[in-house]
Structure formats: C-alpha cells, structure tokens
Amino acid sequence: MLPSLCMLACSRILGLSLGTAALFAAGANMALLFPNWDVTYLLRGLVGRHAMLGTGLWGGGLMVLTAAILISLTGWRYGCFRKSGLCRSVLAGLLSSGLALLGALICFVTSGVALKDGPFCMFDVSSFNQTQAWKYGYPFRDLHSRNYLYDRSLWNSVCLEPSKAVVWHVAFFSALLCVSLLQLLLVVVHIINSFLGLFCSLCEK
Template sequence: VLSSKMCVASCSRCVGVSLVPMAFVCMLANGLLLLPDLKAHYLLDGHVTREARWGTGLWASGFLMLCQVGCSCVALAAAAFCCLVSATGLVQGPLCLHNSTQGLAWEMPLKLQKNPIYLFDRTLWPAACEEPRNIVQWNVVLFSVLMATSGLQAVLCAAHTINAILGIIFGPRFCKNKICKHY
C-alpha cells in the first residue's frame, strides 16, 4: 500500500540520513574553532571569539540535529541560529593578538573595518594577526563550513516539517503520482 505515510516516511528517512553526517561536520568545525592552531590555551585564556565559544555548531547544528526526531521545529530554529551566528563570526573576523596603536592587544582587528571586505582581500590576512598563526584563514574556512552546513540543515528541516504537515493534512492524496490501493 503506497500512501502518504510511505511518502512522508521515505522523505523523513532521506532527511534524517543526510542530517546526521552534517551534524558531525558542524560539531567538528565548531570544536576546531575553539582550538586555534589546535592549542587549548587560546580557549582557556579567553582568546577565542564569542561566536566560537557559543558552540552553536556543537549544540545547535550538532547535538540537536542528532535528536531531530520529533523536534523538527526546534532543529530548524537551531540550525537557522547557528547559520546566523556563523555569518556574524565570519563578518566580524577573529579575535587575535595584533599590533594596535597601543602595542600588542587581543582584539578583533578586522571588525574595526566595519566592512567585511577582508573576506575578499586575502592580502589583508597575514598582517591582521600576530597570534594564533593563520587564525583568519582558520575562522573563514570553519565559519563558512558552519554557515553553509547549518543553512542546508535549516532548509532540510523546513522541508521535513512541511512534508510532515502536508502528510497529516492531505493524507493519501499527498502522493499524487503514486499508485495507492484502498482496502
């Protein structure tokens, strides 16, 4: 018997199978953002951006995606939130030790430009920060991965939620091009 339940179930299965690996990608990316240059002392000394410390890739697009069964709406909001926070972290640039007018200071030097132009001008990257090494590339790559993956998760969660709602509302007629046997 092909019915809306089968259509909803197959869509749910596809969405679920694709959300799980993306959750692991987000957790790994956020974990790496917390460890610039793979060293914990930056995190322990408070030299990691607040967007990375919020850990949205760990809990929002990570753990909650793994628990998405029955929580599609929460997962949608969490993925959208992770995408927004990642975009903010990307635009504001990394927290790093840089040479300011008062000497070396832990700040966000690329945020001061008030324009995310640094994302497109890689010549600014090497001189922006003294420490951690290559932190601009680190943040750009990992926040981009988080933003793209959590954005895709938001779309898939929205599709999953809409599919479930349509399956409930329209019942067997939801699968228009399927052959449905009625008993």
C-alpha cells in the first residue's frame, strides 16, 4: 500500500509543477507576440515566425497543461480515476507523460532555433552590402563570424525597431528554453515514478 501512496503523492506534486510551468510557458510566448507590449507589431505582421508558431502556447502550454491536469487527477484519485486500479492509473500517467514530453520537446527545439537565428527586426541592409535601405528580417543569421548572444555590442547597434528587440527576444526565448527543459525533467521523473510505483506494488503483492 505504501508504494502506491508514494506514487500518488509524487503525481500530485509533479502535476502541480507541470501545470505551473505550462502557464509560465504560455505567458512567455504571449509576451513574444507583443514586443515592448505594443500590439501594432502583431497587427502589421511584424512578429518573427518563431513567436508566431506559438509552441509555448500550444506545446509547452496547452499540451503540458492538459497532461498536468490528467496527472493531478490520477494523483488525487478524482473523477474517473477515483476507482481505477494501479495499472490503469499508471497507463494514464504514461500517456499523459507522452503528451507532455512531446509538447515540451517541440517548445524546447523551437526556442533553441529562435535563439540561434536571432530576433525579427528592422535593420540597415547597408551593414551587409552596399545598398542603403532598411528592411525587416533576421540580421543575425547573416553574421556567421560573430555570435550575437556573446557580443553585446550588437544588441543596440543592429536592430533599429522595435527598440530593445534583442533583449526582448533573448529574455523570453531563454525563459521558454529553461521552462521547457524543466518540463522535460519533470516528465522523466514522472515516468520513473510511475514505473517504480507499478514495480513495487507488483513485488508487494
């Protein structure tokens, strides 16, 4: 009886933790859609494709939140899980973990690519060729010799609009990267917890 109780208690904690992380991921992605809290960039279609993909909303957000709710329900033995046996609870937990794992992994990969490519902003094309013109794009993808993440002198000199575009991009995509990594670790812990609970209960019987 003790192993199953420990498994249920762990599921409650992990479900709450995953749900909180999912809300943080959704909030970070929402902020990326409104640079400097200005809605006009979104309305004009001047938001980067990594933010528009919304993986923090539907991947690290909705998918992980759905899984977190299911994990919490199994932990609290609530609703349809009230009279479910251990095997059914473990199976539901593993399916929920798979959903959360997929959502967190998608968010993690997208955030990593976004940090590599840099922000979508208006920059002076003459910095890269002889044509004097300003346009929106990804200026840091063309700087193969310099990594903008380590060269802070580029942060205020390349992107002309939105103001502090690099800081906004790096801050929130770094937050998404860290949150999705935390989600992945929590899911792995939950998978281990589910298998240990099942194994210990079978040995106890």
